Amino acid sequence: MRLQDKTAIVTGAGSGFGAGIARRFAAEGARIMVADLNDKAARAVAEEIGGIACRVDVSSDAEVAAMAQAAMEAFGRIDILVNNAGTTHLPKPMEEVTEEEFDRVMAVNAKSVYLTARHIVPVMKRQGAGAILNVASTAGVSPRPRLNWYNASKGWMITATRAMAVELAPEGIRVNAINPVAGETPLLKNFMGEDTPEIRAKFLATIPLGRFSTPEDMANAALFLCSDEASMITGVAMEVDGGRCI
Numbered sequence: 001m002r003l004q005d006k007t008a009i010v011t012g013a014g015s016g017f018g019a020g021i022a023r024r025f026a027a028e029g030a031r032i033m034v035a036d037l038n039d040k041a042a043r044a045v046a047e048e049i050g051g052i053a054c055r056v057d058v059s060s061d062a063e064v065a066a067m068a069q070a071a072m073e074a075f076g077r078i079d080i081l082v083n084n085a086g087t088t089h090l091p092k093p094m095e096e097v098t099e100e101e102f103d104r105v106m107a108v109n110a111k112s113v114y115l116t117a118r119h120i121v122p123v124m125k126r127q128g129a130g131a132i133l134n135v136a137s138t139a140g141v142s143p144r145p146r147l148n149w150y151n152a153s154k155g156w157m158i159t160a161t162r163a164m165a166v167e168l169a170p171e172g173i174r175v176n177a178i179n180p181v182a183g184e185t186p187l188l189k190n191f192m193g194e195d196t197p198e199i200r201a202k203f204l205a206t207i208p209l210g211r212f213s214t215p216e217d218m219a220n221a222a223l224f225l226c227s228d229e230a231s232m233i234t235g236v237a238m239e240v241d242g243g244r245c246i
Contacts, residue, residue, distance in 0.1 A: 002227040004029035007075040009067065009120070011058050011112070012085030014041025016185030017135060020215020021082055021222045023049055028223060030080065033071045037085070058085045059107035061115055068119040078123050080226045083113050083157075084135040091192070094148035102149050109153035113160055124173045131226045132168075134161045134177040135218070136237060141179055142245045154179075158237045165235030174234040176225045181241035183213035208243030 008025050012018040014036030022032050022045055032051035036042035039055035046053035052074050056067045071078050087108040089101040113134060124130030139147060140154030157177065164175040182188055182203055192199045204210055221240045224230055239245050 001029035002223060002229065003080070006030045006079040007033075007071070007077055008080035008082065008226070009033045009035055009054075009071050009078060009116075010082040010084055011035045011056065011116070012037075012135075013082075014038045014045055017180060017183065017215050017218040018082070018084040019045050020219040021084060022051065024216075024219035024223050025080070025226075026051060028227075031075055033067070033074065035067055035085075058083075058112035058115065059104075061118070064112070064115040065119050068116075068123065072123065077127055078120055078130065079127075080131045080133070081116055081120050081124075082133045082135065082222060082226070083116055085112060086135065086137075088147065088150040091144075091146040093146060097149055105149050105153050106156075109150070110156045110160070113157060117164065121168065121173070124168075125171045128172045130173040131230075132164065132173065132175040133222055133226055134158075134175070135222075136161070136177045136179050138179045138181045138239060138241045138244050141237070141239065161237060162235045169234055174230070176230070176234060177237040178218060178221050178225065179237055179239045179241060179245070180213045180218055181207055181244040183215070183218070185215070188212070206244060207241070208246065211242060213240060213242065 008030045010018050010022045013022040013034040022034050026032050026049035034042045034046040034051050035054045035056045042053040054067050057063045089097050134157050136157040137154040139151045140158045143151035161177040
């Protein structure tokens, strides 16, 4: 029960890595707000783990503010924030990505981190403690061709993590990131362009351990980084990638 009596907001927690993280945190004693754009999915996970659901568009300042307020009303404090919500554009030459696609990727993957910081960092400062985890990607370390602006958004997230860690350390707030490799999530097909045995095999050939990452893999790493066991760790972008970035 490493998160006993802790409270956490996990964005994008209606499926994939976010759902895995929410389930593991709840099993370790945390009270969870399951935040997702898909209200039905959020409610399903929240009901399963005994948490509360919140429908939120993480690229909207008003909706992120409402999410933070709802968490404070429910829990009285926010100990952990996991910025997991993310999106991508389909694989294509960089110049063919539309402005709309670019704006959406940057809004969900980058602007959301700014917005949650805007509304939740002040809460953590008042508490004198907190842990923030940004779910970035190996794409921000070892970019794949034809996913240029997605790669860039995750590189932004890694740099933001380090900058946040330096600024917030005196306030007792730790900020870390995890870098998953492609996993069995709703975004996998988008990364690959199409889901065929041949394309899967090509992807797996770039991962030395020979498998995709799972929500459980991410949950284990997230649990450690957000728990008191990692009290001396901040500004780290941990690769949970089966050796992909070696």
